[in-house]
């Protein structure tokens with residue numbers, strides 16, 4: 363089975379782990395996609411659902427790792443490939459001077475990404491009528507797996523250690539949306555300033571579009587190298603149903619903000635996360651991607667994962683065929699526009715672990731090379 367197809371299948375169905383403690387801790391709760399475990403397949407590290415309802419009945423199994431850390435991936439007794447689990451990061455052993463374990467401040471995502479949610483509360487999460495239906499930002503906080511507000515000093519300390527001990531190469535800073543018109547830009551800027559003063563680490567900031575476009579230059583000046591403003595859903599009815607609070611910021615405002623941010627951060631350094639499988643038709647997702655790519659924005663399309671404990675925990679994930687029909691033309695669109703995951707300085711598009719998109723990009727590039735050689 364081609365690697366892109368296998369990753370698509372694993373991300374849609376999830377996997378059953380024969381050894382549930384293989385690899386380091388899985389990501390549960392928190393902002394954005396969750397309930398995953400990192401697996402490396404054919405050199406690509408991807409996040410695969412393991413704690414979701416579909417994963418519990420997945421036809422895919424990952425066997426217990428052998429002495430060298432390799433596991434076999436199988437379906438119906440047929441071995442489809444090999445996988446390995448990234449090791450537990452060394453920085454997880456450390457504790458700040460004020461007694462907070464480093465892993466409560468930031469965690470390892472994928473293979474080499476340090477990820478943190480600077481503010482673990484969100485103005486949209488206070489009421490079930492406003493909350494994004496897929497989000498679990500409050501769950502990890504309620505379970506004591508993180509702290510509410512990571513200070514700039516704590517983030518700088520952890521980032522420095524993660525680079526030194528675990529070879530982390532970029533950092534994702536996301537945030538719940540605080541009250542106020544900057545929508546999180548201000549705390550991202552102060553956090554980035556502190557991290558950059560401690561260690562030379564490319565940073566992606568992720569927030570809703572602030573009301574004032576002047577924040578883009580302020581964030582860039584503070585040390586944020588690339589910016590994520592996440593649409594999640596691309597049509598007004600799906601946005602209103604799935605994310606009633608966040609949908610109050612209109613699609614028009616998102617696109618105005620993209621147009622204002624690209625000249626500040628550069629073409630391909632502004633990205634948006636789109637969750638496929640929430641109700642938007644593939645044609646609508648591809649049409650939105652075309653508009654984004656024309657602006658120089660990288661659309662990172664990922665399969666929706668139904669996180670346990672959220673209102674969407676029983677919503678089915680998209681099928682592998684649905685993802686394939688989006689990711690294959692999207693990879694070609696990105697190639698044609700000269701936008702590449704590998705050129706992004708920091709963030710989810712660069713990491714790529716939550717989607718098979720970068721594998722499709724790699725396949726599209728290889729196909730172009732063969733065609734040129736023929």
Ligand code: SF4
Pocket residue numbers: 394395409471472475477534709710711713714715716717
């Ligand atoms: S793509 Fe983003 S959310 Fe997914 S593992 Fe990578 S950094 Fe984390």
